[in-house]
Amino acid sequence: MSPRLLRADADPVGRHDTPLTVTVNGEPLAGVAGQTVAGVLLASGRRSWRAGPSGAPRGVFCGIGVCFDCLVTVNGERDVRACRRRAADGDVVTTQSREPGDAR
Numbered sequence: 001m002s003p004r005l006l007r008a009d010a011d012p013v014g015r016h017d018t019p020l021t022v023t024v025n026g027e028p029l030a031g032v033a034g035q036t037v038a039g040v041l042l043a044s045g046r047r048s049w050r051a052g053p054s055g056a057p058r059g060v061f062c063g064i065g066v067c068f069d070c071l072v073t074v075n076g077e078r079d080v081r082a083c084r085r086r087a088a089d090g091d092v093v094t095t096q097s098r099e100p101g102d103a104r
Contacts, residue, residue, distance in 0.1 A: 008032075020089035024049075031087050038063070038070050038082035049082075049095040071096050 008017040018033035022040055031040035038060045041049055048057030050071060061069040063083050070082040073094040082093075 020087060022087050022089075022091040022093055024093045025095055033089075035087050036083055037072060037074060037080070037085045037087050037091070037093060040087045041082065051097045 008015050020031050020033055020035075021028050022031060022037065023029070024041065024044075024046075029040055029044045031043065035043070042060065046059070048059035050058040050069070052058050052069075058069040058071075060083050061067045065081045065084040068079075068081065071079050072082045073096055074080045074085060075092055078096065
């Protein structure tokens, strides 16, 4: 699987994208309707957006919502699995951490 977004005009299926914008840690990122939050993050070039207890970077691991490595906060709701949540125009996403001493 490629972390890049295939442009609609280059897609042999002939889809018509509906653009959307989500804000991640204050930075606006472009996406298309139907993408997951993880898909928007990956298409923007981000491979990790969370740190585990050891401080190691975490992002999408399983991609099906089993491993919980891709957790983010969406519109104030904590522990949302980015690989399972469809992005919506105007979503506000905040990255999370599980580093020692993090009270969140």
